[in-house]
Amino acid sequence: xxxxxxxxxxxxxxxxxxxxxxxxxxxxxxxxxxxxxxxxxxxxxxxxxxxxxxxxxxxxxxxxxxxxxxxxxxxxxxxxxxxxxxxxxxxxxxxxxxxxxxxxxxxxxxxxxxxxxxxxxxxxxxxxxxxxxxxxxxxxxxxxxxxxxxxxxxxxxxxxxxxxxxxxxxxxxxxxxxxxxxxxxxxxxxxxxxxxxxxxxxxxxxxxxxxxxxxxxxxxxxxxxxxxxxxxxxxxxxxxxxxxxxxxxxxxxxxxxxxxxxxxxxxxxxxxxxxxxxxxxxxxxxxxxxxxxxxxxxxxxxxxxxxxxxxxxxxxxxxxxxxxxxxxxxxxxxxxxxxxxxxxxxxxxxxxxxxxxxxxxxxxxxxxxxxxxxxxxxxxxxxxxxxxxxxxxxxxxxxxxxxxxxxxxxxxxxxxxxxxxxxxxxxxxxxxxxxxxxxxxxxxxxxxxxxxxxxxxxxxxxxxxxxxxxxxxxxxxxxxxxxxxxxxx
Ligand code: HEM
Numbered sequence: 001x002x003x004x005x006x007x008x009x010x011x012x013x014x015x016x017x018x019x020x021x022x023x024x025x026x027x028x029x030x031x032x033x034x035x036x037x038x039x040x041x042x043x044x045x046x047x048x049x050x051x052x053x054x055x056x057x058x059x060x061x062x063x064x065x066x067x068x069x070x071x072x073x074x075x076x077x078x079x080x081x082x083x084x085x086x087x088x089x090x091x092x093x094x095x096x097x098x099x100x101x102x103x104x105x106x107x108x109x110x111x112x113x114x115x116x117x118x119x120x121x122x123x124x125x126x127x128x129x130x131x132x133x134x135x136x137x138x139x140x141x142x143x144x145x146x147x148x149x150x151x152x153x154x155x156x157x158x159x160x161x162x163x164x165x166x167x168x169x170x171x172x173x174x175x176x177x178x179x180x181x182x183x184x185x186x187x188x189x190x191x192x193x194x195x196x197x198x199x200x201x202x203x204x205x206x207x208x209x210x211x212x213x214x215x216x217x218x219x220x221x222x223x224x225x226x227x228x229x230x231x232x233x234x235x236x237x238x239x240x241x242x243x244x245x246x247x248x249x250x251x252x253x254x255x256x257x258x259x260x261x262x263x264x265x266x267x268x269x270x271x272x273x274x275x276x277x278x279x280x281x282x283x284x285x286x287x288x289x290x291x292x293x294x295x296x297x298x299x300x301x302x303x304x305x306x307x308x309x310x311x312x313x314x315x316x317x318x319x320x321x322x323x324x325x326x327x328x329x330x331x332x333x334x335x336x337x338x339x340x341x342x343x344x345x346x347x348x349x350x351x352x353x354x355x356x357x358x359x360x361x362x363x364x365x366x367x368x369x370x371x372x373x374x375x376x377x378x379x380x381x382x383x384x385x386x387x388x389x390x391x392x393x394x395x396x397x398x399x400x401x402x403x404x405x406x407x408x409x410x411x412x413x414x415x416x417x418x419x420x421x422x423x424x425x426x427x428x429x430x431x432x433x434x435x436x437x438x439x440x441x442x443x444x445x446x447x448x449x450x451x452x453x454x455x456x457x458x459x460x461x462x463x464x465x466x467x468x469x470x471x472x473x474x475x476x477x478x479x480x481x482x483x484x485x486x487x488x489x
Contacts, residue, residue: 025070025077028374033079034062038072044470045215050477051354052468055384063385068371071380074106075222078357078378079367082385084392086367087423090359090379091431097379099123099433100360105378109221110212110234114242115292116285119436121358130286131436133272137186137265138290138436143330143443145184150451152194153177157456161483167461170306170479174299176202181444182294187287188264189252201244208237215471245291246284265290298441300352300475301343305449307476308346308400310460316342316402317457321486324450333446337409338402343445344416344425345402348393351383351427354474383426384474392424458483 023038040058043049049057062069067083081087090097101121102112115121119130153173160168176193179202183191193202211234217223224231249266253259259267266287273283309317323338333339357380364374373379390397396404406412419425420434428435435441452458460466461480469477 022072025072029070029077029079029377030371030373033066033068033070033371035070036062036072036080041071041073041471042219045219048467048470050468050470051474052384054470055388059382059385060388063382064389064391068367073357073380074218075220076378078380079371079373080355080357080380080382080385081367082382082389083368084386084389084423086371087381087386087426087430089367090381091423091429091433093365094123094432096362096365097359098362099127099358100378101358104360105358106221106224109224110217110231110238111221113235114208114212114238115289116281118285118289120289120293126282129272129277130282133268133278134265134286134290135436137263137268138440140263141185141440143185143447146181146444146447147328147330147451149177149180149184149194150448153448154451154455156194157483158485161485166482166484167463167480168483170303170481171299174302174306175295177448178295178299178302178444179205179291181298182291185440186265186290186294187249188256188262188266189248201241201248204237204241204244208234208241211237213472218472242284242288246287249287294437294440296473297352297437298444300473301346301441301445302448303475303479304350304352305343305346305445306452306458306481307460307479308342308349309449309453310458310481312400313457313459317453320449321453324453327450330443330447333450334443335409336446337407337412339446339450340409340416340442341402341405341412343442343449344405344412344419345400347427348387348419348425349400350468350474351387351425352473352475353427354384355382356380356429381426381429386423387425387427389424392422453486455486456483457486 025035036059040054043058044051044054055063059069059071063080063082067086068079068081071078071080073080081090099121100123101118102109102115103117103121106112117126119127119134122130156173157168160166176197179191180194183189191199191201193199211230217231224235250270253262253264253267253270256262269278269283269286272278273280278286309320319338320342323336324333327333327336357378359379361373361375361377361379364372366372386392388397393404405415416425420428420430423430428438458481461482464478464480467477469475
């Protein structure tokens with residue numbers, strides 16, 4: 001056989017193997033749950049379809065009937081779950097359904113190089129060490145910077161309005177707000193992007209985000225193994241950003257003569273490093289994840305909230321504006337029924353992290369009574385599915401109805417707690433691995449939305465094609481709003 005023929009045969013076998021691995025789930029996957037066709041996940045890259053439409057057309061029926069499906073994502077077959085009993089089981093049984101983030105799933109990717117091994121993705125003792133270090137700073141924080149930043153944010157919008165620029169694309173502006181909030185509240189330094197848009201660290205971050213969250217490389221992360229020049233540059237950029245960030249945090253905190261008294265999450269991480277509980281890489285990984293989780297997720301929820309307030313402006317913007325009138329204290333904002341019910345409904349309707357696939361079975365096990373899952377299978381949660389399932393939320397599951405949470409603050413809070421405990425809203429995850437930033441994120445929402453409602457009025461820009469993001473984090477895609485000053489203060 002000639003060399004050419006042999007090479008042709010090897011190539012044919014390789015392509016057939018890859019095709020089979022992509023098209024069909026592995027033979028040992030459970031047969032009693034449906035398979036979502038492998039191509040579904042690629043559709044948003046080809047057609048103008050958003051992830052909620054994709055869910056409605058291709059996933060919803062199977063998911064609501066069986067509570068779990070087989071789905072191809074991130075170069076492998078996974079099991080995606082939305083039934084609340086199954087989610088509850090997964091959240092409780094950390095040892096069987098062990099967290100296994102990008103550092104384990106795709107360790108060779110630029111994404112893994114960015115976030116490393118951190119408190120969100122680690123498992124076991126390492127996770128406990130990280131969690132011990134960051135909990136206090138994320139639970140007990142000074143919210144004064146959030147109020148100050150909300151005022152600066154409103155003044156930036158007003159400046160544009162006064163110059164005649166009424167239509168504003170919200171993404172970049174919200175990102176600046178979210179970065180300043182998390183850096184000042186949890187990392188002990190000021191990112192300062194609200195004061196100065198063209199700030200070197202911010203520009204660096206914007207550049208690496210474009211590279212890391214590139215939809216093509218997120219779908220085919222194994223390409224990061226190849227010597228593609230743009231990806232090599234991405235790795236270099238990520239590495240220099242991480243160095244700069246950690247140095248900035250360390251310089252700011254250690255040079256602070258009151259370091260021992262500082263209670264930022266980052267100060268406790270540095271103390272854990274000084275006490276040799278974590279090493280330098282672990283310190284860097286966790287500082288980066290606080291920045292990433294601490295600004296990406298609130299920014300998504302904030303944009304979603306602005307979108308819902310614009311879409312239902314006659315009802316909800318007016319009702320909330322009336323409610324927040326004259327209230328400045330953040331504790332008093334936490335007691336307002338309409339504002340809190342509105343935010344909970346925004347999380348329910350559009351959970352910012354709509355799908356997360358980051359657990360892996362450590363042994364063969366059963367999900368519920370009869371779904372047998374082999375060892376080493378990735379399990380994901382479909383947060384969007386659980387909060388849109390009529391079994392959990394009745395016939396209005398898809399509708400925006402903040403009043404469903406109750407009319408007084410005690411009932412609203414109780415229903416929020418119940419929804420989290422029963423896993424009918426999993427937007428902030430649940431169980432022992434529940435989000436550590438929920439309190440901070442909700443405080444940010446209340447303070448900033450209240451300030452905006454007092455100072456501004458807004459509506460959807462009629463030129464904005466109302467769409468949500470096609471994949472990944474869920475929020476309105478390139479949201480554009482029309483602003484005017486609120487003259488009735
Ligand atoms: C609206 C805003 C937010 C949402 C929707 C959200 C959602 C989530 C979700 C779904 C998880 C579980 C992630 C997973 O399984 O991979 C999580 C974990 C976590 N979040 Fe948030 N998050 C938000 C804001 C924040 C903020 C502001 C911080 C502050 C740094 C933060 C810190 C964390 C941490 C440290 C964990 C890991 C908890 C653990 O595993 O022990 N989050 N969050």
